[in-house]
Amino acid sequence: MRTDDDRPRTPDRRWAGSDFQDPPRTGGGVALCGACHAAGRCRLGVQRERLDDTGNAWFHVTCPRDQEGGPNVAHGGWTAAVMDECLGHVPLLNRTLSVTAELSVSFVKPVPVDRPVQVRAWVDRREGSRWYIAGEMSLLPGGAVLARASGIWVARDPGHFDRHEKWLAQQDSAGSP
């Protein structure tokens, strides 16, 4: 029986001609990834983003109720995903496609659901193709820190995803071990 996993992979036309450096954005300036592009909104709840003159990127985020973990607080996976998303947008805001190579998250306080929080992200340093990026999530108003994150993003050329598709096809044609 054929399953979803067996379906031949066809080129994804949504990205045709895209260099991935200038993705579609919402009215709030939020860069949309593949599935969020289709949904027309950031499904993680990032509502606004901007880069200021000093190199800080600012994000307004609200944890959706369907990401609740404990009562009225976010699942930790949501917090990690949002930090990945926001920190990873810093190269994009500088017109550079990159992918997450490493991510470390400190969960300082539970994050309330259905309540706006703020994420600030900045570049600590750059070495070769590596961007060392850090950030923190804080409560609004007041600014109490809820989470901190840091990681390494590696700049990629637009052929990154095509090369991955070819690599995947090679893995599939190699068969089971």
Ligand SMILES: CCCCCCCC(=O)SCCNC(=O)CCNC(=O)[C@H](O)C(C)(C)COP(=O)(O)OP(=O)(O)OC[C@H]1O[C@@H](n2cnc3c(N)ncnc32)[C@H](O)[C@@H]1OP(=O)(O)O
């Ligand atoms: C809006 C549309 C855009 C969508 C963007 C979406 C972004 C994402 O979703 S990211 C998703 C999660 N991340 C991923 O999928 C990444 C998966 N990993 C990879 O693709 C590869 O391991 C990758 C690219 C990180 C490194 O590949 P690799 O073949 O090792 O690259 P290579 O050319 O040898 O190394 C490149 C650089 O990365 C460094 N590097 C590689 N891996 C790591 C690592 N884990 N930690 C730190 N540095 C690393 C190398 O030292 C090298 O540095 P330099 O250029 O300064 O010499």
